[in-house]
Amino acid sequence: MDARERLLAEATRQFVERGFDGTSMQQIADACGVTKAALYHHYAGKADLLLDIVGGYLDQVADVVDRAGAASGAGEQVHAVVRGLFDLPVGSRAVMRLAMHDLRHLPEDRGAAFNAAYAGRFLRPLIGMVAAGMESGEFIRRDPGTVVWLLLGMLYPFFSGRRSDDEDAVVDDLLEVLLHGLSA
Numbered sequence: 001m002d003a004r005e006r007l008l009a010e011a012t013r014q015f016v017e018r019g020f021d022g023t024s025m026q027q028i029a030d031a032c033g034v035t036k037a038a039l040y041h042h043y044a045g046k047a048d049l050l051l052d053i054v055g056g057y058l059d060q061v062a063d064v065v066d067r068a069g070a071a072s073g074a075g076e077q078v079h080a081v082v083r084g085l086f087d088l089p090v091g092s093r094a095v096m097r098l099a100m101h102d103l104r105h106l107p108e109d110r111g112a113a114f115n116a117a118y119a120g121r122f123l124r125p126l127i128g129m130v131a132a133g134m135e136s137g138e139f140i141r142r143d144p145g146t147v148v149w150l151l152l153g154m155l156y157p158f159f160s161g162r163r164s165d166d167e168d169a170v171v172d173d174l175l176e177v178l179l180h181g182l183s184a
Contacts, residue, residue, distance in 0.1 A: 003034070003038070004042045006032050007028065007032055007034070007039055007043065007049075008049065008052055010031045010032050011046075012095065012098075014027060014028055015049075015053065016095065019098075019101070020046060020105045021105075025045070028049070047106050047107060047110070050098075050102060050103075050105060051106060051114065053095060054095060054098070054099045054114060055117075056092075056095075057092055058114070058122065060092055061088075061096075061121075062122055062125075064085055065121070065122055065126055067080065067084060068081040073133075074133025074134075074136060074138050074139065075133060075138055077129045077132075077133075078133070078175065078179070079171070079175055081126060082151070082155070082175060083171050085155060086167050086171055094159060096159040097156065100156070103115070123148060126148050127144045127145050130147050131144040150178065154174050154177070154178060155174070
């Protein structure tokens with residue numbers, strides 16, 4: 001791991017643990033055994049670190065969606081996305097929570113650019129999978145965007161940075177409730 005990767009890993013750990021506001025550049029530098037000047041050599045500020053962290057996360061989740069697109073049928077695709085998100089390293093899953101909470105600290109233009117990339121590389125493809133399932137009759141017709149936001153809301157508690165005891169059961173239960181409801 002090179003110096004930049006070490007700094008990024010430590011910043012990720014500290015941002016997840018303490019939040020963006022609760023972490024200083026000095027704390028990150030100290031934890032990595034470098035000077036603050038050395039940290040600033042790689043990153044102009046905390047916002048740049050945060051953008052690099054969430055950008056790496058976006059690459060991971062976009063890859064999950066891309067791989068899921070190869071599954072046959074919308075139900076299998078959505079299942080592959082959820083399973084793929086659960087299969088991400090715990091630290092990466094915790095970045096989802098970090099992104100949802102701390103992206104507001106990015107300069108407006110950079111936050112907007114990240115949000116556009118997130119929508120284009122993750123949300124829209126996932127919405128497309130759900131819409132295709134509705135079109136084919138595999139899913140009941142609802143607003144596909146709302147369904148995806150409901151799915152993400154259901155996933156959010158599991159992205160705390162800890163693993164569940166039986167994640168396969170969690171994935172199955174989550175998808176059963178989302179796709180088939182609670183009715184007997």
